[in-house]
Each structure stands twice: as structure tokens, then as C-alpha cells.
Amino acid sequence: MAKLLLTSGQVQVLLSSAFVAAITFFLFLAGYTIQQRSIADLKSQLKPRIPVAPHSISAQQPLSGPRHPSRLFNPEQNAIVSEHTDSQQQPEVDWQKLAHVQIVTTHHDVCSTIMFFGDLARLKSPARRILLFPQAWAMEKQAAKHDLIDPYMDITRRLLRRAARRYNVELRTVAAIASKEDIGLASLWALTDLERVMLLRTPGLVQDAEALDAMLAYTKSAPMTLLQQQASGLAPEDLILATSAKETHRVLTTNALQNITSISSALHPAYLSSSNIIASIGALHEASQPNKTAFLETPYIRFDDPKLPGPEWEVEYSRVVQARPEDKDADWLWTKMYGEFAGRRYDVCGLGLEVWRE
Numbered sequence: 492m493a494k495l496l497l498t499s500g501q502v503q504v505l506l507s508s509a510f511v512a513a514i515t516f517f518l519f520l521a522g523y524t525i526q527q528r529s530i531a532d533l534k535s536q537l538k539p540r541i542p543v544a545p546h547s548i549s550a551q552q553p554l555s556g557p558r559h560p561s562r563l564f565n566p567e568q569n570a571i572v573s574e575h576t577d578s579q580q581q582p583e584v585d586w587q588k589l590a591h592v593q594i595v596t597t598h599h600d601v602c603s604t605i606m607f608f609g610d611l612a613r614l615k616s617p618a619r620r621i622l623l624f625p626q627a628w629a630m631e632k633q634a635a636k637h638d639l640i641d642p643y644m645d646i647t648r649r650l651l652r653r654a655a656r657r658y659n660v661e662l663r664t665v666a667a668i669a670s671k672e673d674i675g676l677a678s679l680w681a682l683t684d685l686e687r688v689m690l691l692r693t694p695g696l697v698q699d700a701e702a703l704d705a706m707l708a709y710t711k712s713a714p715m716t717l718l719q720q721q722a723s724g725l726a727p728e729d730l731i732l733a734t735s736a737k738e739t740h741r742v743l744t745t746n747a748l749q750n751i752t753s754i755s756s757a758l759h760p761a762y763l764s765s766s767n768i769i770a771s772i773g774a775l776h777e778a779s780q781p782n783k784t785a786f787l788e789t790p791y792i793r794f795d796d797p798k799l800p801g802p803e804w805e806v807e808y809s810r811v812v813q814a815r816p817e818d819k820d821a822d823w824l825w826t827k828m829y830g831e832f833a834g835r836r837y838d839v840c841g842l843g844l845e846v847w848r849e
Contacts, residue, residue: 540700540701542708543705544705586708588685589704589708590618590689591608593607593691594622595624601650602840603695605653606693608660609658610696611697611700612657612659614697618707620659622651622660622663623674625664625665625666625667625674626667628664629664653840675750677744680736683740688735689703689706691703692726692729694803695794696792696828696832698787698792699790699791700790713760715733716733716760717732717755717761717762723771728751729769729793731751743757769793770786771793772796772825773797775822776816776817778818783823802833802836803836
């Protein structure tokens with residue numbers, strides 16, 4: 492047989508082709524590996540953060556799967572929970588049966604409510620998000636030229652659409668009861684497709700959604716749960732846990748019990764401590780050298796400042812100066828929180844502060 496002889500030029504071409512093919516293959520492998528890692532990281536970032544249940548609550552157990560330590564519990568509690576859940580077969584928590592709920596009755600409250608849901612979405616809360624608003628808002632027709640209509644309706648509708656599209660908020664209309672202007676707290680017990688709902692009063696800023704979700708999922712079941720009355724500037728109704736039930740809703744609506752006082756007397760609510768759950772920004776006026784880290788790690792900061800009308804209002808600078816806390820550290824926290832609220836309001840709602848008029 493004749494032997495095939497290659498010239499030096501042909502050998503160079505073959506070697507160059509093999510080298511290019513090898514480099515291309517390794518570049519493909521490197522790119523594929525980076526892509527898979529990026530996809531895995533993206534999935535991890537988008538995955539809801541499931542809170543850990545405290546060991547003391549044995550009746551309800553945490554959801555199986557990846558868990559993230561919650562700031563609501565200390566490291567020892569989280570370690571105990573982790574060991575306990577790893578050694579036993581645990582029933583799962585159905586997060587589709589739990590929801591954070593907000594009730595809006597005025598156009599002014601819509602933005603603060605959407606901000607609240609935006610915080611929950613940003614912090615990857617696994618619970619559902621439901622917004623209840625007056626049925627009349629949905630029934631009102633779009634304004635035509637020269638028509639007289641509520642000037643805030645168009646802004647409200649824009650914000651509601653944004654909440655549904657961007658933050659996966661379920662919009663539900665509720666009819667007024669007993670000719671009242673507002674739809675009432677009794678609407679919470681009408682959500683019978685859910686096992687439990689949580690209502691936090693706004694305006695406020697969510698700092699740690701996991702702690703709030705842990706309370707929603709693992710607190711002992713009761714028809715109604717409120718905060719303990721404390722001297723921290725918070726009211727019991729700043730946080731409401733409600734166990735939905737048709738009979739409870741019927742009793743509340745039949746007796747026209749719409750305010751928190753009448754509902755409390757009818758349901759005999761349970762109480763839980765507000766420590767490490769909610770902080771009042773108004774309490775900074777009486778604080779002396781507050782712990783900055785502890786305050787900023789509080790799951791929910793409630794704006795109930797007695798010296799200002801609210802974080803959504805722009806007031807005269809002289810009044811702001813008079814309203815600032817005297818303590819240096821408290822003043823720093825107070826200023827930071829108001830500034831952060833204004834920034835989130837613009838980012839979420841596209842609205843600046845409204846001018847306050849006496």
C-alpha cells in the first residue's frame with residue numbers, strides 16, 4: 492500500500508485546526524458552566540424564603556426543604572428546630588392558605604399599602620398578598636372629558652394595577668356594610684378560602700418578612716390575636732391575626748361590629764408580645780441611646796409619630812426640626828427611616844411627598 496505523506500504546511504493546518512477546536516470546546520464548557528451557575532443563583536434568589544418555626548410550637552411544623560434562620564428566634568432556637576425537623580417526618584405548611592391582607596378605604600392609603608406589599612415581594616415572602624378595597628371603586632366608570640370625578644381615582648387604579656402585576660397582589664372588592672363608608676375589619680373573617688390572615692397597620696416599612704411569616708404560620712391558632720398593650724407607642728390593632736370563619740363573619744356583620752373595640756369584645760382575642768416584632772418610630776422621641784442595630788433589625792417599623800402627620804406628608808422644615816428626637820442616636824434613626832420611606836414611596840408608587848396643609 493502507498494503511504495500518505497503530509498507536507499509541513501498540511502501538518503500545520505491540522506494542528507492549528509485541532510488547537511482552535513480544543514479552545515472552542517473548552518470555552519463552550521466554561522460558558523455552559525457559568526450559565527448553569529447563574530441560573531442556579533437566579534432560582535435561589537427568586538425562591539421564597541421559608542421561615543423556621545420555634546421549637547416551642549409543636550402543634551404546627553415548618554415546611555420541609557431549604558430554610559433560612561429568622562431574626563425572630565435566636566441561634567439556639569434555630570439549631571434546635573433544625574435538629575428536630577431533620578429527625579422527624581414533618582407535615583408541610585400550606586402557604587396558599589395563609590395571607591398578608593390590607594384594607595384600604597381612602598385613596599390616600601393606597602400607596603402606603605402597595606409599599607407594604609412591595610416590601611414583602613422584595614423580601615420573598617411565601618404567603619399570599621391580598622388587598623381589599625371598596626366595591627364602588629371598581630364600579631366607577633372611567634372619566635370622560637368634562638366629567639366630574641374623583642381626581643384621585645386614576646392614580647388609585649394605576650397603583651392597583653401595578654400591585655397586581657408587579658407584586659402579585661390579589662385585588663378583591665368588598666361592599667360597604669350597614670351603610671358605613673368603610674368596609675370594616677369584619678372583612679378579614681370573610682376570607683374563608685384562607686386559614687389565617689395577618690393585617691399590619693400602615694404606613695410602615697418591612698425589614699424582615701421571614702419573622703412576620705413565621706408569626707403568620709406558627710402562632711397558636713385563635714379567632715383573633717392582637718398585640719399586648721404596651722407603653723411603646725403601639726396600639727393592639729397594629730397587628731391582627733385572624734382565623735377566617737363563616738360563622739364569625741356572620742356574627743360580626745349581623746351585629747354591625749366594624750371597629751376594633753367592638754370586635755375585640757365579641758371575640759375575646761388572644762395577645763402576643765410586640766417585643767422584637769414591631770417598633771414604633773414615635774417611641775424614638777422618648778428613647779435614650781437606642782440600640783441602632785436592634786431597631787433596624789425589627790421586622791416591621793410602624794410610623795405612628797405623634798409630632799408629625801405621617802411619613803407621606805411634606806411639612807415645613809421648622810416643624811420637622813422641632814419634631815426630631817433629642818437623643819443623637821434616636822435622631823439618626825428617625826431621620827434615616829423617614830428618608831427611606833420617602834425613597835421607597837417614589838420607587839414603588841412614583842409619587843413624591845404630599846404637601847401638608849393645616
